Amino acid sequence: MTISFKGKVAIVTGAGQGLGRCHALELARRGAKVVINDLGGSVDGTGGSSAAAMKVVEEIKAAGGEAIANGASVSDKAGAQSIVDDAVKAFGRLDILINNAGILRDKSFKKMELSDFELVNNVHLLGSAYVTKAAWPIMNDQGYGRIVMTTSSSGLYGNFGQSNYGAAKLGLIGLMNTLKLEGQKSNVHVNAIAPVAGTRMTENLGIPPEAFAQLKPELVTPAVLYLCHDDAPTGTIIEAGAGYYSKVQIVEGKGVKLSQNATLEDFAANWDKISDMSDAKPFSNGAEVTFKIFTMQ
Numbered sequence: 287m288t289i290s291f292k293g294k295v296a297i298v299t300g301a302g303q304g305l306g307r308c309h310a311l312e313l314a315r316r317g318a319k320v321v322i323n324d325l326g327g328s329v330d331g332t333g334g335s336s337a338a339a340m341k342v343v344e345e346i347k348a349a350g351g352e353a354i355a356n357g358a359s360v361s362d363k364a365g366a367q368s369i370v371d372d373a374v375k376a377f378g379r380l381d382i383l384i385n386n387a388g389i390l391r392d393k394s395f396k397k398m399e400l401s402d403f404e405l406v407n408n409v410h411l412l413g414s415a416y417v418t419k420a421a422w423p424i425m426n427d428q429g430y431g432r433i434v435m436t437t438s439s440s441g442l443y444g445n446f447g448q449s450n451y452g453a454a455k456l457g458l459i460g461l462m463n464t465l466k467l468e469g470q471k472s473n474v475h476v477n478a479i480a481p482v483a484g485t486r487m488t489e490n491l492g493i494p495p496e497a498f499a500q501l502k503p504e505l506v507t508p509a510v511l512y513l514c515h516d517d518a519p520t521g522t523i524i525e526a527g528a529g530y531y532s533k534v535q536i537v538e539g540k541g542v543k544l545s546q547n548a549t550l551e552d553f554a555a556n557w558d559k560i561s562d563m564s565d566a567k568p569f570s571n572g573a574e575v576t577f578k579i580f581t582m583q
């Protein structure tokens with residue numbers, strides 16, 4: 287069965303190149319009308335021009351698709367709003383938002399300036415929140431919406447030199463976890479992709495050329511489009527790279543219920559049970575954990 291996006295209007299942020307460009311081209315090829323947002327700066331977030339976004343728009347048009355460019359920064363509140371406004375102005379609705387724009391400012395935490403911590407969080411975490419906030423009422427009011435956050439294994443598991451980026455990327459999972467609950471009754475689904483791809487962002491990380499060649503951004507796009515199609519799940523994280531695809535979940539161990547007078551020594555004596563992950567399970571919301579605490583024998 288072919289999955290179509292005909293009649294859908296999509297925004298892809300940071301779509302001037304790399305992963306965002308691939309997602310946008312494939313959405314357009316499958317019939318979506320796409321807003322190509324890109325600030326057009328360098329990997330560290332400096333500079334900017336709408337040339338990158340325009341180029342992708344031309345590519346889509348040349349292939350018979352429909353697209354417009356938006357050169358705003360997602361980390362600017364008015365800019366973020368303009369991306370959503372442009373979608374509605376040009377195409378009359380908004381169905382899909384792929385929060386993909388991103389930058390890097392890698393340094394060990396000891397050497398990192400707080401301004402680099404803030405900038406990276408402003409683009410990834412706040413930028414995604416700003417654009418999502420602008421799209422949210424439209425999607426909820428029309429009873430349809432698909433949003434994809436771009437997270438990273440750096441946030442899920444850690445990566446040396448990426449405390450700023452990892453914090454922002456896991457923050458997006460926190461945002462998704464609540465939005466999946468708040469969007470559910472209006473058929474607004476929110477998922478996350480953890481990509482691994484050879485792009486300008488990863489070209490200086492010392493990845494061997496053979497591996498880099500396999501890490502085609504085009505191989506991440508099927509997972510992203512699945513996460514924003516009509517039958518998409520909600521609250522799901524997918525890791526994707528070089529043809530590998532897997533669901534990722536946060537799980538909690540079985541744990542142990544100690545007495546109302548539990549002390550540090552009781553905790554220490556029960557460490558083996560507390561840290562045993564053999565019966566680990568995911569939860570679909572925070573209240574389930576509270577329920578478990580009060581019902582556990």
Ligand code: NAI
Pocket residue numbers: 299300301302303304305306323324325326327328329331338358359360361385386387388389409413436437438439480481482483484485486487488
């Ligand atoms: P890229 O550098 O090729 O593309 C990122 C795009 O975002 C650029 O075109 C850039 O101009 C744009 N951008 C940056 N700041 C912006 C802003 N404030 N407003 C609007 N656009 C902005 O990087 P790549 O690899 O395609 O990354 C896409 C996303 O995937 C990012 O969120 C990145 O953190 C994430 N990611 C990538 C991985 C990889 O292996 N390439 C691994 C994990 C996550």
